[in-house]
Amino acid sequence: xxxxxxxxxxxxxxxxxxxxxxxxxxxxxxxxxxxxxxxxxxxxxxxxxxxxxxxxxxxxxxxxxxxxxxxxxxxxxxxxxxxxxxxxxxxxxxxxxxxxxxxxxxxxxxxxxxxxxxxxxxxxxxxxxxxxxxxxxxxxxxxxxxxxxxxxxxxxxxxxxxxxxxxxxxxxxxxxxxxxxxxxxxxxxxxxxxxxxxxxxxxxxxxxxxxxx
Numbered sequence: 245x246x247x248x249x250x251x252x253x254x255x256x257x258x259x260x261x262x263x264x265x266x267x268x269x270x271x272x273x274x275x276x277x278x279x280x281x282x283x284x285x286x287x288x289x290x291x292x293x294x295x296x297x298x299x300x301x302x303x304x305x306x307x308x309x310x311x312x313x314x315x316x317x318x319x320x321x322x323x324x325x326x327x328x329x330x331x332x333x334x335x336x337x338x339x340x341x342x343x344x345x346x347x348x349x350x351x352x353x354x355x356x357x358x359x360x361x362x363x364x365x366x367x368x369x370x371x372x373x374x375x376x377x378x379x380x381x382x383x384x385x386x387x388x389x390x391x392x393x394x395x396x397x398x399x400x401x402x403x404x405x406x407x408x409x410x411x412x413x414x415x416x417x418x419x420x421x422x423x424x425x426x427x428x429x430x431x432x433x434x435x436x437x438x439x440x441x442x443x444x445x446x447x448x449x450x451x452x453x454x455x456x457x
Contacts, residue, residue, distance in 0.1 A: 379435030
């Protein structure tokens with residue numbers, strides 16, 4: 245069977261000048277359009293429908309791409325390139341899952357932000373109450389007493405609020421000291437408890453909830 249190409253209009257559908265396929269000197273009915281013929285044969289013989297290049301076994305281009313014009317064999321819109329060359333969209337389930345996490349994160353941030361004044365207002369009275377509940381501490385001392393100095397250092401290091409009464413500088417302080425049965429310094433009053441001399445263990449036991457050091 246011999247085939248040759250002839251110029252002219254090939255069919256009613258293809259209103260352009262092209263070359264029809266003629267088999268043994270006769271035009272098949274209906275006439276074959278050379279454009280459709282090349283395009284249909286491309287899938288089998290890998291003839292490029294754009295430049296009519298016939299693919300060779302030695303060509304290095306991907307199977308879906310013409311080595312001559314670098315265009316895809318399939319027409320744009322009919323078929324897409326292989327999946328390895330396309331960016332796959334996220335599945336619907338993944339998108340929904342990501343959306344839920346973003347929504348939870350946003351709600352958590354909003355709750356923390358708008359709830360901050362509430363927690364600050366709630367915790368502030370608790371701190372004030374803890375400080376206010378510390379029992380009254382009175383230190384009867386003298387300026388030269390070494391143990392009195394150690395007692396002051398203990399109170400300062402642990403954040404204990406106290407009142408110091410110098411029995412050598414104040415007659416009322418001396419009178420109070422005597423009424424409490426003091427026979428030396430330091431004499432420490434913690435609430436209703438009385439400590440004669442410097443006793444760190446007793447101070448820690450009585451002031452444990454308020455010690456910061």
